[in-house]
Amino acid sequence: MTELSQVNAPIYEALRRFRRMRVVPFDVPGHKRGRGNMELTEFLGEDCMNVDVNSMKPLDNLCHPVSVIKDAEMLAAQAFGAANAFFMVGGTTSAVQSMIMYACKEGDKIIMPRNVHRSAINALILTGAVPVYVNPDVNKQLGIALGMSVSQVEQAIRENPDAKAIMVNNPTYYGICSDLSRITELAHAHGMLVLVDEAHGTHFYFGDGFPVTAMAAGADIASVSMHKSGGSLTQSSFLLMGERVNADYMRQVINLTQTTSASYLLLSSLDISRKRLALSGKEIFAQTVEMAEYARSEINDIGGYYAYSRELINGDSIFDFDVSKLSVFTLPVGLAGIEVYDLLRDEYDIQIEFGDIGNILAYISVGDRKRDIERLISAMSEIKRRFGRTGADMLSHEYIAPVVTEAPRKAFYADKVSVPLEESAGKVCTEFVMCYPPGIPILAPGELITKEIIEYIRYAKEKGCQMTGTEDINIERLNVLK
Amino acid sequence: MELWFTERHTPNVNFSIKVDHQLYSGNSEFQRIDVFDSKEFGRFLTLDGYMMLTEKDEFIYHEMITHVPMAVHPNPRNILVIGAGDGGVVRELTRYTSVESIDLVEIDELVVEVSKKYLPTTACRLDDERVHIYYEDGVKFIRRCENKYDVIIVDSTDPFGPGEGLFTKEFYGSCFKALREDGIMVNQHESPFYAEDAAAMQRSHKRIVESFPISRVYQAHIPTYPSGHWLFGFASKKYHPVRDYEPTKWSMLGIKTKYYNTKLHCGAFALPNYVEEMLRDVE
Numbered sequence: 001m002t003e004l005s006q007v008n009a010p011i012y013e014a015l016r017r018f019r020r021m022r023v024v025p026f027d028v029p030g031h032k033r034g035r036g037n038m039e040l041t042e043f044l045g046e047d048c049m050n051v052d053v054n055s056m057k058p059l060d061n062l063c064h065p066v067s068v069i070k071d072a073e074m075l076a077a078q079a080f081g082a083a084n085a086f087f088m089v090g091g092t093t094s095a096v097q098s099m100i101m102y103a104c105k106e107g108d109k110i111i112m113p114r115n116v117h118r119s120a121i122n123a124l125i126l127t128g129a130v131p132v133y134v135n136p137d138v139n140k141q142l143g144i145a146l147g148m149s150v151s152q153v154e155q156a157i158r159e160n161p162d163a164k165a166i167m168v169n170n171p172t173y174y175g176i177c178s179d180l181s182r183i184t185e186l187a188h189a190h191g192m193l194v195l196v197d198e199a200h201g202t203h204f205y206f207g208d209g210f211p212v213t214a215m216a217a218g219a220d221i222a223s224v225s226m227h228k229s230g231g232s233l234t235q236s237s238f239l240l241m242g243e244r245v246n247a248d249y250m251r252q253v254i255n256l257t258q259t260t261s262a263s264y265l266l267l268s269s270l271d272i273s274r275k276r277l278a279l280s281g282k283e284i285f286a287q288t289v290e291m292a293e294y295a296r297s298e299i300n301d302i303g304g305y306y307a308y309s310r311e312l313i314n315g316d317s318i319f320d321f322d323v324s325k326l327s328v329f330t331l332p333v334g335l336a337g338i339e340v341y342d343l344l345r346d347e348y349d350i351q352i353e354f355g356d357i358g359n360i361l362a363y364i365s366v367g368d369r370k371r372d373i374e375r376l377i378s379a380m381s382e383i384k385r386r387f388g389r390t391g392a393d394m395l396s397h398e399y400i401a402p403v404v405t406e407a408p409r410k411a412f413y414a415d416k417v418s419v420p421l422e423e424s425a426g427k428v429c430t431e432f433v434m435c436y437p438p439g440i441p442i443l444a445p446g447e448l449i450t451k452e453i454i455e456y457i458r459y460a461k462e463k464g465c466q467m468t469g470t471e472d473i474n475i476e477r478l479n480v481l482k
Numbered sequence: 483m484e485l486w487f488t489e490r491h492t493p494n495v496n497f498s499i500k501v502d503h504q505l506y507s508g509n510s511e512f513q514r515i516d517v518f519d520s521k522e523f524g525r526f527l528t529l530d531g532y533m534m535l536t537e538k539d540e541f542i543y544h545e546m547i548t549h550v551p552m553a554v555h556p557n558p559r560n561i562l563v564i565g566a567g568d569g570g571v572v573r574e575l576t577r578y579t580s581v582e583s584i585d586l587v588e589i590d591e592l593v594v595e596v597s598k599k600y601l602p603t604t605a606c607r608l609d610d611e612r613v614h615i616y617y618e619d620g621v622k623f624i625r626r627c628e629n630k631y632d633v634i635i636v637d638s639t640d641p642f643g644p645g646e647g648l649f650t651k652e653f654y655g656s657c658f659k660a661l662r663e664d665g666i667m668v669n670q671h672e673s674p675f676y677a678e679d680a681a682a683m684q685r686s687h688k689r690i691v692e693s694f695p696i697s698r699v700y701q702a703h704i705p706t707y708p709s710g711h712w713l714f715g716f717a718s719k720k721y722h723p724v725r726d727y728e729p730t731k732w733s734m735l736g737i738k739t740k741y742y743n744t745k746l747h748c749g750a751f752a753l754p755n756y757v758e759e760m761l762r763d764v765e
Binding site for chain 1: 624625653655
């Protein structure tokens with residue numbers, strides 16, 4: 001048996017061996033290599049259906065890995081510079097929830113920025129952990145929440161020496177990074193674990209010149225969306241752990257909520273993508289950055305739009321910037337980000353990642369072609385020519401710092417009543433309100449509803465943001481504490 | 483020995499030409515380029531295996547894509563040609579003395595080199611002093627142009643591959659911006675016959691209609707293109723292709739043509755009912 005290296009992909013190799021064995025299936029899935037569901041097989045392809053199989057000895061079991069999955073996880077850990085790595089099949093959402101459930105029991109405090117993904121606040125509802133929010137710095141011009149400033153983290157630690165962990169969102173959706181190394185030092189000096197939502201940072205581990213990774217900064221646990229910049233299938237993700245984390249206990253935590261029928265499509269996609277990035281990540285991400293930089297300079301040349309980059313760096317709340325991100329501030333052309341987002345799709349058949357009130361984000365990856373980048377730039381130029389206005393009536397949008405009055409879990413499970421949005425000011429919300437994407441809550445359970453927030457929600461709805469999270473699917477009513 | 487060039491016109495229809503010998507084969511950054519010689523069609527150029535032109539029937543395409551807009555515009559001086567690295571459109575354009583400058587934007591330099599070497603029939607006027615060649619993506623080039631051209635000719639390949647961007651709304655919008663207030667854009671508009679080509683034709687017509695106040699379609703018969711029935715788009719800010727057309731004025735120029743004439747100009751805009759219907763569906 002030769003030793004495994006990054007050229008191997010143990011799960012992928014096992015699936016290929018398994019396919020050659022032509023095993024007769026008297027187990028699930030019931031489609032039996034696709035033969036039992038021909039329409040689906042025609043749509044997805046026979047190759048795909050052939051490897052949609054169940055856990056079994058030759059293919060290992062994600063809940064209790066002892067062979068090929070264990071090997072694949074070991075290779076992934078090596079590739080990411082982690083002590084241990086787990087394959088995740090419930091999206092980075094499940095990775096984020098697992099790391100919080102590992103670090104906190106009911107009543108434990110966790111320091112986190114308020115602009116986290118909903119998955120983190122969901123985990124607070126599940127565990128009963130109590131958030132200590134560090135309000136992120138805000139860039140007033142762009143209206144976006146930034147990273148955590150070190151001094152604010154210091155203050156939060158001082159005021160809450162009993163907190164069990166600090167969670168950092170790094171990089172943010174917009175590509176903004178905090179001073180992860182310094183925050184990790186501070187946290188460790190006070191006996192706290194550092195959990196990093198690194199959903200948008202897979203490429204930091206493989207490309208040159210990117211901001212520091214969670215593992216390199218010495219953080220304890222990181223959730224990495226391999227399916228974003230890493231090229232694996234949607235919903236597949238990695239959970240990375242440093243030396244201080246008990247991986248076997250972590251597996252038990254993950255198994256509390258994870259499926260027992262993990263999809264081998266997802267697992268093999270993680271395995272193959274890890275191999276690909278380990279072998280050629282440098283070139284792949286150099287190309288991505290080159291395209292992003294080109295698009296940025298061309299978009300800035302159009303005038304009005306502002307495609308921002310490293311010039312925002314301020315040494316603290318914007319400690320670093322991910323140049324593979326193409327984030328563009330659109331208000332100067334008189335259009336909300338969400339309007340540009342909709343126009344790109346409806347008028348020009350171009351789908352971008354998201355638009356918020358003031359910004360859009362176009363996701364650039366190695367799968368992009370130069371000519372598609374040209375189309376995006378031209379479409380933005382045309383949108384300015386055809387739809388641009390003087391930016392008079394735009395809501396000067398800013399991140400709204402929430403007032404937390406109850407722990408999320410307490411508020412979520414409390415007795416509540418439904419009231420019309422307009423009459424909800426001054427009450428405590430018991431549910432989420434957010435635009436998706438990016439899925440960062442405007443309101444989370446336990447937070448005070450203010451006039452300002454109601455106005456923001458109304459404006460975002462009017463501009464066409466896709467609002468989610470509330471029981472009332474139309475967001476006309478909110479559930480509040482009785 | 484028999485050597486045949488075959489292009490798949492649909493999954494169920496092939497078109498073949500017996501090849502005498504192959505003159506060139508090479509790959510550029512963008513595509514595979516081949517030049518063949520044949521008894522029936524003379525030399526012909528293919529890109530990624532798709533027929534671009536043959537010596538025998540290229541005059542139809544090049545005359546129709548060039549003379550129609552040039553005859554409608556009263557004083558075309560500054561011309562932009564996108565694609566057309568084979569030089570056929572430029573050859574026709576250089577016959578107009580009113581023309582002061584021709585900007586040719588071709589993404590693939592190798593197409594021009596190969597054409598100069600093997601296709602002198604079309605590439606013969608690329609050295610005319612009014613011609614400026616830019617090797618660049620047309621979508622990018624035109625983004626920066628404003629109120630600059632009288633006529634834009636979009637001699638694109640198909641709506642897949644490197645020419646894809648030349649069938650998009652952002653491109654047509656950029657062309658509108660690049661034209662003067664009475665400018666005309668003409669484009670290669672695919673065929674209405676086979677289902678897939680027809681869908682591309684409709685998509686592109688819809689986008690042009692949304693970008694220009696006047697948008698008409700005209701036809702020609704091109705034997706080596708799928709189905710032989712080919713369309714061109716005439717998009718204009720001011721001039722109607724038939725009502726504002728002055729045949730005598732064009733005849734006075736004394737340009738000798740093999741396909742185009744003033745009666746055919748008007749006739750080409752009369753389309754079969756099924757084509758009219760397809761166009762109406764997206765207007």
